[in-house]
Amino acid sequence: QVQLVESGGGLVQPGGSLRLSCAASGRTFSAYGMAWFRQAPGKEREFVAYISWTTDTTYYPDSLKGRVIISRDNAKNTLYLQMNSLKPGDTAIYYCAAGPVRGPYFSRASYDYWGQGTQVTVSS
Numbered sequence: 731q732v733q734l735v736e737s738g739g740g741l742v743q744p745g746g747s748l749r750l751s752c753a754a755s756g757r758t759f760s761a762y763g764m765a766w767f768r769q770a771p772g773k774e775r776e777f778v779a780y781i782s783w784t785t786d787t788t789y790y791p792d793s794l795k796g797r798v799i800i801s802r803d804n805a806k807n808t809l810y811l812q813m814n815s816l817k818p819g820d821t822a823i824y825y826c827a828a829g830p831v832r833g834p835y836f837s838r839a840s841y842d843y844w845g846q847g848t849q850v851t852v853s854s
Contacts, residue, residue, distance in 0.1 A: 732756035732828050732843040739824060739848030746816050746852070752809040752826030752845055760804040763831035765841060766811045768822035768850075775825070777836040779811060789835050816852045823847040 738750040750766070766778040779800035780789040788800055799812040809826050827841035834840060 732762065734826050734828060734843055734845035736824065736826050736845045736848035739850045741851045741853065742816055743854050744817055744852055747812070747814045748816065748850060750811040750813070750824055750826075750848060750850070752811075754807045754809065754828065760807075761830075762828040762843075763835065763840075764800075764802060764809045764826065764828045765831075765835065766798075766800060766809075766824060766826055767838065768820075768824045769847075770819075770822040773822075775838060777838075778824070780831075780835040781809070791836070813850075816850075818852045820852050821850060823849050 733755045735753045736750060738748060742748050761783050763782050765780040767775050768778050769775040777791055779798055781800045781802050785802055790798060797815050802809045825847045826845045828843045829841035831840045
């Protein structure tokens with residue numbers, strides 16, 4: 731069992747940066763792949779970034795490459811998402827997810843555990 735708690739969201743101006751964190755509890759954290767998803771009002775939850783449990787593999791959708799960086803510190807049981815050059819279109823609730831990821835890394839169904847989310851609002 732893994733519990734996930736996101737933090738670091740807030741209001742930021744366009745062009746600004748934010749770093750989200752996801753604190754995990756549970757003994758198997760380091761054995762799981764982890765990801766960030768986001769959901770904007772009225773839209774489907776979409777994939778943002780993935781990192782393997784060994785940290786040597788990351789994936790991003792083409793639309794976000796170069797603006798977001800996912801990382802994790804297994805010793806601290808914490809996942810991070812650095813977001814730069816933020817745009818109003820990045821406004822959403824951001825969720826972290828964890829799981830054995832036996833299916834596609836970009837699919838919600840591949841993750842067994844989810845946090846409650848943290849709100850990111852990009853506005854002037």
